[in-house]
Amino acid sequence: MPIRVQTEDFDLAAELAQLRLGNPKVGAVVSFIGTVRDLSDGSAVAQMELEHYPGMTEKALSAIVAQAKQRWDIFDALVIHRVGPLLPLDQIVLVAVTSAHRGEAFAACEFIIDYLKTEAPFWKKEQTPQGARWVDARVSDETALAKWRQDGEETIRNL
Template identity: 75%
Template sequence: MTAFFSQVRVQAEDFDVAYELAQLRAGNAKVGGVVSFVGTVRDLNEGAHVAEMELEHYPGMTEQSIAAIIGQAQQRWPIYGALVIHRIGPLKPAEQIVMVAVTSAHRGEAFAACEFIIDYLKTEAPFWKKEQTPDGARWVDARVSDDAALKKWQS
């Protein structure tokens, strides 16, 4: 049986998607599907121009929370590996915020597990986002659509 590989990184530095995907699947000939999601900073949110987004987290707790989400995905689908990289600190529009990648034998499991991880990450991981807009700084609340996405996994 192939060992499961999981990695969680919370960092200020940007990441290279191609490099990270190559590392995730390296040496595992059983991998038939690699699915990834990369989230970026939008320049517009709730009708306001966003000049910058600053992300804060709870060190230690954040990584444990994300690892637990990956563990839930591993219990639901036969996946070989999962990687979550989440950036913190100040970010400008178009910069990468988050990467979720999953490997499995087949695409269906990889797609489902990747979507599951990002849906839970958006609502369950302890991150706080503050946007800089023309009207000043504002904290970003959870979106109704994020809660709705999470509910589909709970049935």
């Protein structure tokens, strides 16, 4: 279960090739890449700084992937999340999932990114012409997460 938090960029083609390597049963590879947008709430973003809690972040990401593996029949998942200063158009996050069939891979990939956006301990600070500001969680991210919650389920943060 590859989980990486890093400052350096990643190569999508190389990462996906490595994820599929040696498993002839893989029939589906689904990936999601998140990038830095140059507009947030109508203000230009010159730079975004991502911070995390080392050790805790990797543990949270591992728990999210483990939960996806329990829910769907997937072979593997990869999560790479960048930290540090990033510019508009830079890649922030890669989530990739392999499985025998596309339905399982799509669902698991969407689940992982929805949980990552709300449950993983990352903090974003944007630099705009009006000054620096911390980015709050979006209501749409919480709404996306709600569809995955099961009765009595604890958040990843509490596991």
